[in-house]
Amino acid sequence: MAQVHATGRAEITVIAPVPWFPSTAPVFGPYATFAKVPAREDRNGIRIEHPRYATIPKVGMWVQPALYHAALARCAKRLIAETGPFDLIDAHYFYPDGVAAARLADELNLPLTITARGTDINLIPVGSEPARRAILAAAAYAGASITVCEALRAEMIGMGADGAHIHTLRNGVDLETFRPPTRDRNALKAELDVPVDAPLVVSVGGLVERKGHHLTIDAIAAQPNVHLRIAGGGEEEATLKAQIASLGVGDRVRLTGPLPHSALADFYGAADLSILASSREGWANVLLESMACGTPVVATEVWGTPEVVTTPDAGLLCSRDAVSIGTQVAALLKNLPDRTATRTYAERFSWDETIAGVLQVFEAVIAEFSAKSGTGTR
Numbered sequence: 459m460a461q462v463h464a465t466g467r468a469e470i471t472v473i474a475p476v477p478w479f480p481s482t483a484p485v486f487g488p489y490a491t492f493a494k495v496p497a498r499e500d501r502n503g504i505r506i507e508h509p510r511y512a513t514i515p516k517v518g519m520w521v522q523p524a525l526y527h528a529a530l531a532r533c534a535k536r537l538i539a540e541t542g543p544f545d546l547i548d549a550h551y552f553y554p555d556g557v558a559a560a561r562l563a564d565e566l567n568l569p570l571t572i573t574a575r576g577t578d579i580n581l582i583p584v585g586s587e588p589a590r591r592a593i594l595a596a597a598a599y600a601g602a603s604i605t606v607c608e609a610l611r612a613e614m615i616g617m618g619a620d621g622a623h624i625h626t627l628r629n630g631v632d633l634e635t636f637r638p639p640t641r642d643r644n645a646l647k648a649e650l651d652v653p654v655d656a657p658l659v660v661s662v663g664g665l666v667e668r669k670g671h672h673l674t675i676d677a678i679a680a681q682p683n684v685h686l687r688i689a690g691g692g693e694e695e696a697t698l699k700a701q702i703a704s705l706g707v708g709d710r711v712r713l714t715g716p717l718p719h720s721a722l723a724d725f726y727g728a729a730d731l732s733i734l735a736s737s738r739e740g741w742a743n744v745l746l747e748s749m750a751c752g753t754p755v756v757a758t759e760v761w762g763t764p765e766v767v768t769t770p771d772a773g774l775l776c777s778r779d780a781v782s783i784g785t786q787v788a789a790l791l792k793n794l795p796d797r798t799a800t801r802t803y804a805e806r807f808s809w810d811e812t813i814a815g816v817l818q819v820f821e822a823v824i825a826e827f828s829a830k831s832g833t834g835t836r
Contacts, residue, residue, distance in 0.1 A: 459548075460502035461630075461809045462816055469503045471537060471544075478510035509533040523592065527558035534562060544568055545822055552578040552593045552734055560596040569827035571819060572596060573604040573695040576740030577615050580761060583743040599826030601823030602817070606741035607762025625819055628765070629741045630809035635719070636750035638801055639727030646728035650714075653684045657791050659684060660729040660753075662722065662744045663736070665713070670735025670758065670778060672701060677733075677784035679705045684787070689725060726751035731773065733789050735783055739763055749773075749804035752797030756786045771799040 463470040479489040486493075499506050511529035516522060537542065549559035549572045556572035563570035581626050583590035597603050597619045605626050615621040625751045639646060644654040652658045659678060663669040671688055675698065680699040688698070688711075690726040695713065702711050717725055726732060732748040734757040745755050755773035767773050773795075776786040 459572045460504060460811045463502065463504050464816065465813060467817055468820065471507070471541075473509065473530055473533045473537075475509050475511045475526055475533075477513040479513075482628075507533050507537070518584045520586075520588065523554040523557040523561075526554045530558055530562050531565065534566065535756045538566075546571065546820055548820070549573070551575050552596060553589050555584050556596045556600075557592045560599045561703035564599065567831070569823045570600045571602050571604060572600045572822055573606070574610050574614060574740070575606055576610070576761070577738055579605075579610050579617075580738050580740075583617060590617060599625075601827055602819050604819060607765050609761045609765065610740055625815065627812050627815040627819070628762075628807070629746070630745070630812045631744055631746035631750050631804055631807050633750055633805060633808055635728070636723050636747045636804075638752040638797060639724055641724065641727075643728055646724050650685075650687055650688070650725075650728060651712075652728075657684045658729045659686045659731055659733055659787060660725060660748075661686070661688045661733045661735070662690060662717075662725070662747075663734065664690050665694040665698060667694060668737050670737060671698055673735045673778065673780045673783055674733050675701055675705070675707075675711055677735075677787060678711055679707045680780070680784050681788060684710065684791070685727070686711045687714050688712070689714045689717045692698060709819070722747065723751050726753045729753050730794060731756060731787065733783065733787065734758065734763070735778060736760060736763075737778060742766065745772075746804055746807050749800050752801045754790060754795055754800050756782075756790055769803060771803045773800075 462468050476492045476495045479486065479493040482490050482493045484490055485778050495508050497508055509532060511525045511531040547559050547563045547568050547570045549556040552572055552574050559572065560570060562707040562746065578800060583593050593618060601623045603614065603619065605614065606629050608626050611624050611626050614624055639656060645829045647654055647658055648744065661671060661674050665671060671694065674686065678684050694772050698713060704707050726748045732753055732755050734742055734744055734755060736742065736758055737760060745757055749757050749772055756776055757767055757773065758778040764775060767775055774786040774790050776782040
């Protein structure tokens with residue numbers, strides 16, 4: 459949306475509700491983090507509002523769309539009173555966001571688009587028939603749905619959504635932020651406490667089971683002299699540290715903790731390759747970020763990932779098990795592509811084509827809604 463906003467063809471205001479919680483004390487974990495979120499902030503010239511919504515432990519998943527909608531509606535009506543009406547509501551993630559946004563669009567008599575990003579389609583509706591029905595109802599109400607990969611589009615159609623109103627617009631990569639390092643790669647390795655003559659593998663992602671870091675650790679543990687650094691934080695941190703200790707590979711395998719966005723390019727750039735061992739991904743940004751830094755990838759062959767990794771210059775696909783991951787890591791280390799060729803591959807995924815597609819969808823949905831309702835647009 460920052461890229462869309464920067465074109466000057468759309469003025470974006472974001473409403474991003476967060477759960478209400480009364481304390482910022484660290485003992486409360488992620489809930490304390492929510493409590494610290496400001497009521498309003500600005501990023502990239504975009505106004506972002508963070509209204510609070512109630513959360514109900516244990517049953518929150520099923521009532522969340524209604525609670526989320528209440529926060530959206532309060533904030534949207536206040537913004538309309540301040541700045542005038544919106545032309546379009548654009549929701550990201552189908553459940554609960556898209557479901558709540560469809561109700562809001564109906565109340566405000568506004569056109570709607572919804573973007574599917576991954577687990578909102580390939581996980582949530584699989585485990586809940588009510589969620590599946592709500593997602594399909596929201597998709598039917600929307601003037602258009604957008605998916606970040608063809609695999610998600612196919613899944614939505616398989617669920618019963620109308621494919622004629624679903625557009626695949628994959629994510630791009632910021633080619634200015636993510637680029638080959640200007641500093642010496644051996645110096646970058648040394649900062650990560652990796653010998654300059656040792657292969658370095660990195661992985662970026664939350665420390666949760668879905669990212670498969672436990673499989674990556676097993677795969678690298680079986681390959682002497684290969685070093686692994688994992689950047690991210692999450693609930694599996696203690697478990698992964700225990701795994702590293704039990705395997706006796708603490709001299710080669712380490713968790714760096716979360717890294718600031720500005721540090722990721724050098725992190726990728728220091729590595730010989732990066733790994734993503736996820737069980738589910740819509741369109742994994744980390745893959746293109748790594749490639750844009752000249753670093754090829756080994757990634758599990760799931761959902762949209764085969765649409766990202768399509769040539770040897772990009773890297774190799776694998777099954778989601780430690781043996782397959784290790785086999786492909788060894789194969790890629792033996793025959794690494796030229797880093798310039800990997801960067802050139804990533805350059806095919808600039809944001810330009812995606813942004814043009816998003817604006818085209820927005821304009822078509824607004825025009826169709828206006829024609830049906832007899833209203834004009836700004």
